[in-house]
Amino acid sequence: GQVYIPRVNYDHSAKVWGVDLCIPIMVKGKVLGVTKVVMDISRWLPDCNLDFGSGRATMKVVGDKGFILHSQDILAGRAKPMTERIGDWRHIIASPPGGAWRTTDDDKIQAYAPVRMPESIGQIPVKMSHWTLVADIDKASVQYGLVRLSILILLIGIICIGLLFSGGVLLIDRSLINRIRKIGQSARRVSHGDLQHRADSSWAGTRAFGMDEIDDLAHDFNNMVRKLQKSHTELTEANRLKEDFIRIAGHELRTPVSYIVGMATLMKTCQDAERLNKAIDTMGFKAGRLDEIIQAMFKLIPAQSLANDMNYQDVNVSKLLEEVYTDAKPWIERRNQRLIIEPGQRDTIIQADKNKLRDAIENVVMNAIKFTPNAGQVKVSVHRRLGGYVAIQIADEGPGIPESDRPHIFDPFYSGSDILKHSTGKSGYGKRGMGLGLAIVKHFVDMHGGTVEFTTGPNGTTVTIQLPIERPAENGE
Numbered sequence: 356g357q358v359y360i361p362r363v364n365y366d367h368s369a370k371v372w373g374v375d376l377c378i379p380i381m382v383k384g385k386v387l388g389v390t391k392v393v394m395d396i397s398r399w400l401p402d403c404n405l406d407f408g409s410g411r412a413t414m415k416v417v418g419d420k421g422f423i424l425h426s427q428d429i430l431a432g433r434a435k436p437m438t439e440r441i442g443d444w445r446h447i448i449a450s451p452p453g454g455a456w457r458t459t460d461d462d463k464i465q466a467y468a469p470v471r472m473p474e475s476i477g478q479i480p481v482k483m484s485h486w487t488l489v490a491d492i493d494k495a496s497v498q499y500g501l502v503r504l505s506i507l508i509l510l511i512g513i514i515c516i517g518l519l520f521s522g523g524v525l526l527i528d529r530s531l532i533n534r535i536r537k538i539g540q541s542a543r544r545v546s547h548g549d550l551q552h553r554a555d556s557s558w559a560g561t562r563a564f565g566m567d568e569i570d571d572l573a574h575d576f577n578n579m580v581r582k583l584q585k586s587h588t589e590l591t592e593a594n595r596l597k598e599d600f601i602r603i604a605g606h607e608l609r610t611p612v613s614y615i616v617g618m619a620t621l622m623k624t625c626q627d628a629e630r631l632n633k634a635i636d637t638m639g640f641k642a643g644r645l646d647e648i649i650q651a652m653f654k655l656i657p658a659q660s661l662a663n664d665m666n667y668q669d670v671n672v673s674k675l676l677e678e679v680y681t682d683a684k685p686w687i688e689r690r691n692q693r694l695i696i697e698p699g700q701r702d703t704i705i706q707a708d709k710n711k712l713r714d715a716i717e718n719v720v721m722n723a724i725k726f727t728p729n730a731g732q733v734k735v736s737v738h739r740r741l742g743g744y745v746a747i748q749i750a751d752e753g754p755g756i757p758e759s760d761r762p763h764i765f766d767p768f769y770s771g772s773d774i775l776k777h778s779t780g781k782s783g784y785g786k787r788g789m790g791l792g793l794a795i796v797k798h799f800v801d802m803h804g805g806t807v808e809f810t811t812g813p814n815g816t817t818v819t820i821q822l823p824i825e826r827p828a829e830n831g832e
Contacts, residue, residue, distance in 0.1 A: 365424070365436045371395045372425070372436070403427035410496025416470070417441050419485040441489060462494045534569050538576060550584040553577045615641050665802060667826050670707045672737055672745065673698035679717050679735075683724060690729050694720070697736040705745055706826040711799040715807075718792040719749045719818045726753030726816070743824045744805075750817040761811070767794040796820070803827070 366373050376392040403414040403426055416425035418437065421444030428434040442459065454468030470486040541554035556573040618634045625631055676696050687694045716735075723733040731752040738746045756764060800807045800820055804827030809818045 366393050368393075403430060405490070410492050410499070412490045412492040415441065415489040415491070417444075417467075417487045417489050419487075420444075424486065458494065459491075463491045464494055464497055466490045531569065534573070538569075538573055541576065541580075545580050545583075550580060550587055553580060612641075612645070666708050666710070667706050668709060669704050670709045670712060672703040672705060672747070673701050675709065675713060675716070676735060676737070676747075679713060679720055682717060683720050686721070686724050687733075690724060690727075690731075692724060692727060692730065693732045694724075695732060695734045697734070699737040699739065703737060703739070703745060705822060705824045707803055707822060708799075711802065712822070715796045715799040715820065716747060716749070718796050719820070722792055723749050723751035723753070723816075723818075727751045728753070740821065744821050745824055747820045747822070748817055749820075750815060752815045755813050756809070756811040756816055764809070765793050765797040765807070 364373075365371075371393070373396050374394040376394065378390045378392065379386050380388045380390060405412045405414060413427055415423050418424050421440045422437040423429070423434075423439050423441060424436050426434065429436055454466070456464065456466040459465050467487055467489045470488050474480065538554050541552055544552045554573045554576050556570065556577065615638050618638045622631060622634060625634070676698055680694055680696055683694060720733065720735065727733055733752075734748075734750045736748050736750075738748070740746050796818075797807050800822065803822050805820065805822040807818065807820050809816060811817075
């Protein structure tokens with residue numbers, strides 16, 4: 356009276372795969388016979404041919420002893436189940452439980468994997484057969500697909516190489532040759548005198564591989580042009596200074612020299628002692644003026660040459676301004692002017708070269724006297740500023756500096772374009788000298804590490820000399 360589920364077996368009588376159910380026929384507790392029911396499961400088994408790309412694979416179901424249970428030949432009636440055994444079965448049962456593949460002696464690629472059967476149906480344990488699914492395909496079919504794939508990959512590779520080559524040629528033409536061409540164009544523009552032009556180096560460092568030799572070439576070219584432009588500017592400035600010197604010295608030096616020569620000639624024939632003494636005094640004055648001009652020119656020697664001649668000492672600014680007042684007093688009285696000194700704190704001490712600082716302040720004061728009208732006022736004031744600086748301001752009541760002269764007032768030998776306003780005197784109203792005064796001022800102030808600035812208008816000009824209280828570090832030993 357128990358249900359028994361047997362294994363799936365091949366029923367030779369029915370010639371099908373099925374499940375045999377044997378049901379006993381019992382009457383009054385006695386078995387009269389057995390009814391056998393064969394449940395055909397052949398329809399569950401699929402077609403054993405499987406299209407695989409350009410080839411066809413054949414499927415086989417193999418039992419645990421290597422006999423073929425199901426195949427296309429069995430379906431077609433050309434073979435019987437469990438009569439043929441698959442070759443080299445020991446190799447298959449020795450392979451990993453997850454399946455594997457191999458190449459057979461008859462040039463076929465064979466893959467195999469175990470068929471996992473359930474160990475129970477519901478709560479009823481079932482003992483199933485151990486089957487293996489084997490697939491065969493001709494090696495030539497697989498190789499044909501591989502050959503086609505290889506050819507396709509080769510063609511794609513050739514196309515990619517061609518595209519990369521074309522892109523490389525285009526990139527070289529646009530990046531390499533084009534950059535060299537631009538540098539060549541820049542060189543031609545510079546050779547024609549355009550020293551403001553620079554080679555385009557905006558691409559430098561923007562590529563994935565960073566800067567290359569052409570970037571370095573553009574950078575070096577621009578540095579070369581920059582130095583060339585600087586040298587050209589310096590030569591142009593030197594030539595301008597030479598022309599200004601010749602133009603102004605021709606006027607400034609000619610008058611005292613001519614006077615000295617004339618007096619020397621007069622002295623040969625003159626017997627009047629009084630006239631001779633007066634002539635000698637005038638010649639001495641003119642010679643002193645020539646010496647003054649020459650000394651002013653020597654003061655413009657570059658700061659590098661005078662760096663070791665800076666004689667730093669503690670300088671009392673108030674006392675220094677008193678000395679400047681004493682030197683300028685004759686010219687103030689001659690012009691009926693007033694020179695007002697506002698020293699601020701009486702004991703403002705700074706570290707400076709006293710003689711050079713005195714020259715600088717005196718030059719500005721004499722300029723202020725020269726351009727202030729008669730009976731006018733010149734004011735000198737001292738102020739302390741943040742950061743350890745002292746500012747000395749010299750203000751006049753002159754007409755102001757013309758706008759065209761403002762960019763050049765600190766240039767050596769620049770004193771305006773009107774040659775008629777030059778004078779060998781120091782205090783004549785509106786008269787100009789050789790254009791060395793303010794150049795010397797800026798020169799000496801720069802050597803002290805200070806600055807000189809000016810503001811100007813129709814009611815006068817104010818020059819501000821700002822100096823550090825302590826000796827600048829770069830000038831220290």
